[in-house]
Amino acid sequence: MKxxxxxxxxxxxTPPIAVDAVREAFRADGEGRAHVxxxxxxxxxxxxxxxxxxxxxxDGVRHVAVxxxxxxxxxxxxxxxxxxxxxxxxxxxxxLPVALLRDNGFLTDxxxxxxxxxxxxxxxxxxxxxxxxxxxxxxxxxxxxxxxCVRAFTRIVVWSPNRDHVDRYxxxxxxxxxxxxxxxxxxxxxxxxxxxxxxxxxxxxLVEAAWLRPGHHVTALGSxxxxxxxxxxxxxxxxxxxxxxRLTQCAAFGELRHxxxxxxxxADRVYAELGEIVAGLKPGRxxxxxxxxxxxxxxxxxxxxxxxxxxxxxxx
Amino acid sequence: MKxxxxxxxxxxxTPPIAVDAVREAFRADGEGRAHVxxxxxxxxxxxxxxxxxxxxxxDGVRHVAVxxxxxxxxxxxxxxxxxxxxxxxxxxxxxLPVALLRDNGFLTDxxxxxxxxxxxxxxxxxxxxxxxxxxxxxxxxxxxxxxxCVRAFTRIVVWSPNRDHVDRYxxxxxxxxxxxxxxxxxxxxxxxxxxxxxxxxxxxxLVEAAWLRPGHHVTALGSxxxxxxxxxxxxxxxxxxxxxxRLTQCAAFGELRHxxxxxxxxADRVYAELGEIVAGLKPGRxxxxxxxxxxxxxxxxxxxxxxxxxxxxxxx
Numbered sequence: 001m002k003x004x005x006x007x008x009x010x011x012x013x014t015p016p017i018a019v020d021a022v023r024e025a026f027r028a029d030g031e032g033r034a035h036v037x038x039x040x041x042x043x044x045x046x047x048x049x050x051x052x053x054x055x056x057x058x059d060g061v062r063h064v065a066v067x068x069x070x071x072x073x074x075x076x077x078x079x080x081x082x083x084x085x086x087x088x089x090x091x092x093x094x095x096l097p098v099a100l101l102r103d104n105g106f107l108t109d110x111x112x113x114x115x116x117x118x119x120x121x122x123x124x125x126x127x128x129x130x131x132x133x134x135x136x137x138x139x140x141x142x143x144x145x146x147x148x149c150v151r152a153f154t155r156i157v158v159w160s161p162n163r164d165h166v167d168r169y170x171x172x173x174x175x176x177x178x179x180x181x182x183x184x185x186x187x188x189x190x191x192x193x194x195x196x197x198x199x200x201x202x203x204x205x206l207v208e209a210a211w212l213r214p215g216h217h218v219t220a221l222g223s224x225x226x227x228x229x230x231x232x233x234x235x236x237x238x239x240x241x242x243x244x245x246r247l248t249q250c251a252a253f254g255e256l257r258h259x260x261x262x263x264x265x266x267a268d269r270v271y272a273e274l275g276e277i278v279a280g281l282k283p284g285r286x287x288x289x290x291x292x293x294x295x296x297x298x299x300x301x302x303x304x305x306x307x308x309x310x311x312x313x314x315x316x
Numbered sequence: 317m318k319x320x321x322x323x324x325x326x327x328x329x330t331p332p333i334a335v336d337a338v339r340e341a342f343r344a345d346g347e348g349r350a351h352v353x354x355x356x357x358x359x360x361x362x363x364x365x366x367x368x369x370x371x372x373x374x375d376g377v378r379h380v381a382v383x384x385x386x387x388x389x390x391x392x393x394x395x396x397x398x399x400x401x402x403x404x405x406x407x408x409x410x411x412l413p414v415a416l417l418r419d420n421g422f423l424t425d426x427x428x429x430x431x432x433x434x435x436x437x438x439x440x441x442x443x444x445x446x447x448x449x450x451x452x453x454x455x456x457x458x459x460x461x462x463x464x465c466v467r468a469f470t471r472i473v474v475w476s477p478n479r480d481h482v483d484r485y486x487x488x489x490x491x492x493x494x495x496x497x498x499x500x501x502x503x504x505x506x507x508x509x510x511x512x513x514x515x516x517x518x519x520x521x522l523v524e525a526a527w528l529r530p531g532h533h534v535t536a537l538g539s540x541x542x543x544x545x546x547x548x549x550x551x552x553x554x555x556x557x558x559x560x561x562r563l564t565q566c567a568a569f570g571e572l573r574h575x576x577x578x579x580x581x582x583a584d585r586v587y588a589e590l591g592e593i594v595a596g597l598k599p600g601r602x603x604x605x606x607x608x609x610x611x612x613x614x615x616x617x618x619x620x621x622x623x624x625x626x627x628x629x630x631x632x
Binding site: 001003035037038039040041042043044046047049050051053055056057059064066068070071072075078080081083084086088090092093094095096097100102 | 319353356357359360362363365366367369371373375380382384386387388391394397399400404406409410411412413416418
């Protein structure tokens with residue numbers, strides 16, 4: 001069993017590689033080749049902590065990853081990182097252990113960025129200038145770096161409650177060649193941007209339906225566990241195309257959950273799972289006037305795909 | 317993150333230690349201190365394989381183990397072991413990785429043996445002479461070695477379809493100090509034994525209700541996944557006390573499942589979860605005439621308990 005550390009994984013798994021691997025995983029899912037058991041969520045209320053375990057089998061992929069991700073929100077006060085993660089990877093034909101990927105969450109971060117890019121590839125307008133970001137954390141970075149693999153854009157408008165974080169983020173994005181600017185509130189982000197990415201740990205809506213217009217594409221990825229929410233449910237009710245990464249997960253704890261709870265939406269109004277569009281079973285955006293939303297919760301087949309790709313690239 | 321290998325774990329985690337750790341885990345469960353999410357089961361039909369992932373939080377235990385166990389039944393034909401397993405252990409207060417236990421399934425095997433002993437401790441007669449075993453594999457060994465931590469007995473009667481395996485097993489048990497003998501069929505085992513342990517991968521009943529009598533205790537542990545079965549459902553219907561390790565799991569894929577499917581039993585006829593008895597909320601066996609059954613599927617808190625104990629013993 002090979003132990004591969006975070007530095008080796010960061011060096012090997014670049015955004016274009018991640019986007020290709022994750023696109024193929026969604027295609028496999030659309031073609032019925034991905035087998036995804038229900039995820040494990042284990043809460044540790046005493047320490048404001050949570051464990052999430054995901055896995056999946058993809059027919060034709062050599063490995064199965066079991067991904068363990070944790071978030072413990074009292075950690076920073078102890079001088080520790082809030083999140084950690086690792087993947088235990090087995091041979092898909094024998095079950096025997098192949099590698100431990102000590103990625104500390106990096107592979108989850110980049111495969112999440114890649115899923116945003118795959119969603120935008122089929123749902124966002126072909127050309128646009130400005131990406132709006134809510135949030136200024138790790139995902140705000142990965143989303144932009146992966147999105148630029150599939151679309152050319154020059155401007156970033158970003159809002160997040162912590163001005164220091166936003167300033168640091170804008171500086172980094174400028175170094176990446178973007179015109180990056182702070183917006184004073186989410187509404188300004190929506191007004192100025194063509195494509196909007198919500199990447200926050202919010203537990204109440206940040207985006208109102210009235211701020212969205214024809215042509216907009218929104219990727220919401222903060223709602224990855226029960227209780228989280230970034231969009232007012234009315235946004236989903238107004239969408240021409242609502243696309244989910246996995247219907248069972250989104251109905252349980254994605255943005256979709258809140259729309260279902262609000263009675264504004266029935267599950268059969270979901271247009272498609274992202275894999276169905278990537279596999280060509282349904283078209284993505286067909287008109288510049290459509291308003292589209294991608295509700296992403298993160299699926300185990302993304303973990304298996306990125307892990308198998310990482311092992312191949314690091315000589316496993 | 318410490319990597320602890322199988323040899324170190326085998327040296328440290330002896331049957332008495334395992335029985336103590338697993339007993340405390342059941343007690344914690346009975347006291348409401350164990351938090352057990354649903355398990356992940358992922359099938360790989362093309363290679364007759366399966367992945368099982370279990371985890372649990374036990375209030376007061378320092379670690380959380382995520383246990384990955386695999387069984388791939390085409391492996392032996394390739395010269396590979398059919399089963400493998402490992403546990404990724406995190407600090408329960410921060411989520412950060414602490415150790416990888418490369419036990420190749422040993423810890424699962426011994427904690428399963430220990431659960432059998434904990435069940436017998438509260439359900440089997442106080443004194444008896446003969447243990448009957450169906451099966452002659454790894455569990456047939458662990459069950460006996462753990463059971464002798466809680467009961468004195470001298471004789472073993474064993475049946476399994478493979479005579480070579482049985483002979484090897486009897487020789488090993490004789491070396492352990494037992495009078496061990498082959499029985500030609502399961503019915504003979506039931507006639508000669510006081511306590512019966514079923515430890516096979518059977519998918520159809522091996523034990524008939526008519527073979528069981530007052531005073532018998534049966535521990536059934538082969539039925540740990542959908543489709544497996546060792547007892548005729550009528551056995552459960554006849555039991556004075558049917559005890560399960562975890563009601564939700566047994567109702568889904570234990571012996572209980574088959575009794576429920578057969579309409580012979582309602583879930584409210586289950587006497588107790590084992591933890592309730594260990595914690596003293598309900599008595600175990602109260603009369604030498606009772607006929608008792610323990611239906612054991614293996615619970616994530618056993619994994620967390622044995623892993624935390626193993627780490628303490630190996631200096632983690």
